[in-house]
Amino acid sequence: MKIVLENLTKRYPNRNKKIKEDVIAVNNFNFEIPDGKLIGLLGPSGCGKSTTLNMICGLEKPTSGRIFFGEDDVTALPPENRGVGMVFQSYALYPHLTVLENIMFPLQNFKGKDKLSKTEMTERSKKAAALVQIDMLLDRKPSELSGGQQQRVAIARALVKMPRVLLLDEPLSNLDARLRLQTREEIRRIQRETGITTVFVTHDQEEAMSISDMIVVMEAGVVQQIGKPQEVYDDPVNLFVAKFLGTPPINIFDGTIRQNKLYIGEEAVLDVFPEKNETEVCVGIRPEGFMIQEGGPLSCQLSSVEVMGRDTSVVASHSACTQPAFRAIVSSEGAASLGTGKIGFALKPAKVHLFSRQDGSRIRFTVK
Amino acid sequence: MDKKSLKGWLYLLPAIVFLGLFMVYPLVDVVIYSVEEGYNFASQSFFGYGRYNFSYVLRDPYFLQAVKNTLILVVITVPLSTGIALLISLGLNSIKPLKDLFQTIYFLPYVTNTLAVGLVFMILFKKTNYTDGFVNLIIQWFGGSSIDFIEGPYAAKMFVMCFYTIWVVMPFKILILTSALASVNPDYYKAARVDGTSRFRIFTRITLPMISPMIFYLVITGFIGAFKAYSDEVAIFGTDLNSAGMNTIVGYVYDMLYGDSGGYPSYASAAALILFVIILTITCINLLVSKRKR
Numbered sequence: 001m002k003i004v005l006e007n008l009t010k011r012y013p014n015r016n017k018k019i020k021e022d023v024i025a026v027n028n029f030n031f032e033i034p035d036g037k038l039i040g041l042l043g044p045s046g047c048g049k050s051t052t053l054n055m056i057c058g059l060e061k062p063t064s065g066r067i068f069f070g071e072d073d074v075t076a077l078p079p080e081n082r083g084v085g086m087v088f089q090s091y092a093l094y095p096h097l098t099v100l101e102n103i104m105f106p107l108q109n110f111k112g113k114d115k116l117s118k119t120e121m122t123e124r125s126k127k128a129a130a131l132v133q134i135d136m137l138l139d140r141k142p143s144e145l146s147g148g149q150q151q152r153v154a155i156a157r158a159l160v161k162m163p164r165v166l167l168l169d170e171p172l173s174n175l176d177a178r179l180r181l182q183t184r185e186e187i188r189r190i191q192r193e194t195g196i197t198t199v200f201v202t203h204d205q206e207e208a209m210s211i212s213d214m215i216v217v218m219e220a221g222v223v224q225q226i227g228k229p230q231e232v233y234d235d236p237v238n239l240f241v242a243k244f245l246g247t248p249p250i251n252i253f254d255g256t257i258r259q260n261k262l263y264i265g266e267e268a269v270l271d272v273f274p275e276k277n278e279t280e281v282c283v284g285i286r287p288e289g290f291m292i293q294e295g296g297p298l299s300c301q302l303s304s305v306e307v308m309g310r311d312t313s314v315v316a317s318h319s320a321c322t323q324p325a326f327r328a329i330v331s332s333e334g335a336a337s338l339g340t341g342k343i344g345f346a347l348k349p350a351k352v353h354l355f356s357r358q359d360g361s362r363i364r365f366t367v368k
Numbered sequence: 369m370d371k372k373s374l375k376g377w378l379y380l381l382p383a384i385v386f387l388g389l390f391m392v393y394p395l396v397d398v399v400i401y402s403v404e405e406g407y408n409f410a411s412q413s414f415f416g417y418g419r420y421n422f423s424y425v426l427r428d429p430y431f432l433q434a435v436k437n438t439l440i441l442v443v444i445t446v447p448l449s450t451g452i453a454l455l456i457s458l459g460l461n462s463i464k465p466l467k468d469l470f471q472t473i474y475f476l477p478y479v480t481n482t483l484a485v486g487l488v489f490m491i492l493f494k495k496t497n498y499t500d501g502f503v504n505l506i507i508q509w510f511g512g513s514s515i516d517f518i519e520g521p522y523a524a525k526m527f528v529m530c531f532y533t534i535w536v537v538m539p540f541k542i543l544i545l546t547s548a549l550a551s552v553n554p555d556y557y558k559a560a561r562v563d564g565t566s567r568f569r570i571f572t573r574i575t576l577p578m579i580s581p582m583i584f585y586l587v588i589t590g591f592i593g594a595f596k597a598y599s600d601e602v603a604i605f606g607t608d609l610n611s612a613g614m615n616t617i618v619g620y621v622y623d624m625l626y627g628d629s630g631g632y633p634s635y636a637s638a639a640a641l642i643l644f645v646i647i648l649t650i651t652c653i654n655l656l657v658s659k660r661k662r
Contacts, residue, residue: 059558080564092555096577105573106563161563 001070001164001197003033003056008065010051010221025051027221029065033199033214038191040208040229041201043218044244049201050169052218056199057167058082069164080109082165085158085196089170091150093142099153100138103128106161128160129153132190148179155190166191168200172207184211205245209233217241234350239360242284242353251326253318255283255354262354265320269297269347274354274365281363282322282355289351290314290328296344300326316343402637414634421638430610431639434620440526441533441616442594449534450586453541458571460542461549471546478539485536486603493517493528493604518605525605525614532600537593541586548582549575584658588651595647598622617643 008029011022026048033039041049054060056067058079066075074082093102103125107116116124129135132152142150151171158166171187172180188211191198202208208215209229217224217232217240225237236242242250253264256279261268264283290298292314300316303325314328328345354363401407402422406415425431460470477485492502495516499505504514515521517528552575560570576583598618601609609615610623617639624636 057562059561079562084562086559086562088555088559090553090555092553092559094556094574094577097573105560105565109564109566109569157559157563 002035003165003197003199004066004068005029005031005033005052005056006066006068008052008055008067009063010048010055010060011063024221026055026062029223031216031223031226033197036195036197037213038188038198038211039200040212040215041199041218042205042208042215042244043203045203046220047218048221049203049216049218053167053169053199053201056165057084057086059086083161083163084165084167085161085163087151087154087158087166087168087171089173091142091154091174093150093153093157095142097141098138099129099134099140099142099145100125102142102153103156103160106157110161125156125160128156131159131193132156132186146179147175148183151175151183152186155187159190159194159196163196166194166196166198168198170202171200172202172204180207187211206247209245217244219244236284236353237362239282239284239355239362242355246286248287248313248327248329250284250286250353251328252322253283253285253320253326254322254357255281255320257281257354262352264298265318267297267299270349270352271367272354272365273367274363276356276363278356278363280357282357282360284353284355285326285347286351287313287327287329289348290330290345291348292330293344293346296346298345298347300343300345302341302343314343398637398640401633402641404634407632407634421634422642425635425638425642428635430615430623431617431620433610433613434615434617437526437529437614438595438597438616441530441597442591444530445533445537445594446587446590448530449537450541450583450590452534453538453545453586454583456538456542457545457549458575460546471542474542475539477536478543482536482599483603485532486600489528489532489604490518495519519612522613525612528604529601529614532604533594533597536600537590541590544582544586545579548579552578580658584654588654591650591654592647595643595650617646 008026009024010026011024014021014023029052041052043049051060055062058074058077062075066073068074069082079086094105097105100122104121107121107124110116126135126138129138132155134149134152134156137145137149137153142153145153151174155166155168155171168187172183175183184207187198187200200208200212212229214227215229215232216226219240225232225241227235232241233245236245239252243252255269256263257272257274258279260271260273262270262272262281262283298318300318303315303317306313306315311329311331314330315325316328317325349367354365355361356363403417403419404414405418405420408414456474460467460474463470493504494501495504495514495518500508500514501517503517508514515524517524519525556574556578557570560574565573596618597616601614601616601619605612605614607627609619610627615623621636621639621643624632624639
């Protein structure tokens with residue numbers, strides 16, 4: 001089931017009653033979510049991603065704009081008639097019911113011709129439980145389960161009524177780091193197996209990048225960029241997206257362009273042919289965009305070297321960098337002989353992005 | 369005993385001494401009084417030990433009347449007040465405008481003096497030479513004949529009594545239940561909404577189980593409170609409850625000690641112990657039921 005969001009907007013009256021202007025949580029969101037894909041809504045807290053999810057779910061009504069599931073306009077439908085399954089951040093498992101009763105709960109709500117017999121309900125619940133691999137825990141209460149198991153129960157409860165769309169609100173935020181890794185694979189597997197169009201919300205870019213077919217990066221209610229994770233990472237449209245994606249984060253330098261040469265500080269680091277004529281720019285360099293080169297164009301002060309096995313992380317500082325120190329990831333072979341003091345870098349042009357100093361928009365350039 | 373636990377006992381000492389002196393000793397004394405037969409208040413002497421005090425109390429028509437009144441009061445007021453309080457709390461929880469105002473209004477009886485409330489009920493129900501009381505005026509307006517609620521038939525008096533008790537205990541229950549309802553994680557309701565759960569099912573399958581510990585708390589304290597009713601009766605029917613036929617067990621105990629027929633601490637002690645056993649039994653049953661439910 002594809003989901004179409006058309007000019008979706010949500011405004012709230014301001015909490016502070018003295019301010020007459022509304023708070024715009026989501027501003028003119030347009031997106032067609034393809035059928036059977038896993039979509040990550042990504043952004044810092046307060047960017048409107050949860051509001052978007054709640055509007056798709058039907059828990060919140062959009063101020064304007066429309067939502068389609070396939071060809072059906074569901075904008076005015078209450079959540080129960082939309083055929084959505086929702087997994088809440090807190091899981092919202094009913095503590096007084098067993099795992100089986102929790103999973104069965106949505107089925108017991110069916111009325112009229114949809115009504116199921118008790119054996120049918122049990123069977124379907126057990127099938128959903130088997131899908132998320134908790135079929136041996138059916139008689140337990142939620143309080144007797146680990147966080148990861150509770151998460152699975154919540155997913156099973158959302159899936160048991162065979163929804164057209166599965167929605168997950170910060171599904172991994174309550175899990176510890178190891179379980180998070182495991183569970184996100186699990187979500188990916190379940191989504192692949194069921195083929196249900198799935199939208200999930202997260203503020204953790206790594207989480208979104210690792211399992212989504214597509215990610216939507218939002219800030220302050222406005223969609224910044226939509227695309228495949230790798231595309232968005234390699235080709236950010238603005239400074240915000242570039243900064244938000246990637247660990248370690250992108251390194252930002254103040255740079256200038258003079259006579260088709262990009263200067264960081266007083267050193268010309270790249271020959272560039274920008275599409276726009278701007279002299280003052282922000283230079284974003286991904287950590288993997290640095291190559292150690294003796295006498296390389298970008299000379300910096302080496303602070304420390306962190307060996308991580310396969311790669312080595314080089315922490316250095318430069319007066320033009322916006323942070324006191326920046327981080328470069330280089331392969332361990334080249335870093336073995338690093339001493340102290342000055343270090344020279346050459347840059348990989350594909351990993352260097354230029355942004356306007358005024359509005360942070362991307363300035364594309366060709367190398368030659 | 370090591371130094372640390374010695375220190376602990378030292379801290380507890382003041383409380384233990386005071387409780388022992390003013391709680392445990394009198395309690396033991398009550399038990400002793402209750403088995404001393406033919407105790408004479410003036411000479412402080414008695415014939416011997418036995419069960420006579422209990423058998424006297426259990427055959428005393430005033431006591432039996434008091435037990436009957438108390439039981440009726442308990443059986444009617446505890447479920448009714450809890451049920452109505454739950455309905456009001458649900459209402460309060462689902463309205464937004466004027467919620468604070470209504471909450472304050474519903475809480476007013478709690479901070480009002482018992483006897484002042486008694487006065488209000490007098491105005492509502494008491495027949496005097498000048499008026500039949502407000503409620504009777506309403507009854508007459510609807511074409512009924514007026515009833516003497518304070519000195520009239522037993523059922524009318526019982527009605528006033530129950531009405532009064534429910535009205536007095538309600539605010540506390542509303543307070544507890546509204547806060548219990550507000551503390552239920554709203555995600556449960558959202559999840560239920562997404563699953564298309566009917567309002568009735570949300571109430572019975574989610575809300576009620578979530579607040580059931582609070583309901584059990586209210587029922588248990590409600591039972592205990594209703595069994596100990598006394599001052600409310602005095603506020604409406606005056607101090608001579610026996611002649612009004614509206615005495616309660618605690619009232620009987622008081623009368624045996626200090627009333628017109630006072631000076632019988634042995635009977636009073638026996639009655640108090642019987643009340644204690646009744647309350648203990650009911651509380652144990654309540655706890656057992658609530659444990660099994662969980």
